Amino acid sequence: MGDNQDASIKVVLENGKLLLVRCPDEKTICEFTLDDLAEIIEFRYATPWNxxxxxxxxxxxxINDIVDAYANIPERPPAKDDLMRAVKLRMSYSEKET
Structure with a gap:
């Protein structure tokens, strides 16, 4: 990481890509597509690419559904069990509440 040894790295999943983001400046330092990750899994674990x-x-x-549920209801985040049920049933959390 060069001259900034104190910087930490966060992993972010965004728009179907895995990003390595340097903190605190939030600069993306590396990006992996789902194809890249599938290729790694294919060769590392002998799992078919498709x-x-x-x-x-x-x-x-x-993961996007989970993030959306938390982002769309900031005043009262759903409980983990309620959120898991909603995601499993492909419901938005707000649909569950009605």
Missing amino acids: KSKDILEKLAII
Whole structure:
């Protein structure tokens, strides 16, 4: 990381990409697509590329659903169990409340 040894790195999943982001300046220092990650899984664990990519795409959708549920209800975040149920049933958290 060069001259800034005190900087930490955060992993961010955004728009189907895994980003390595340097803190505190929030500069993206590396980006991996789902294809990149599927290729790593394929070779590291002898898992077919198409199966790996399918699982990663589903994971990205689920993570986005979880983030959306928390972001859209800031005044009263859902409990983990309620959120998991809503995501499993593909409901928005606000639909669950009605």
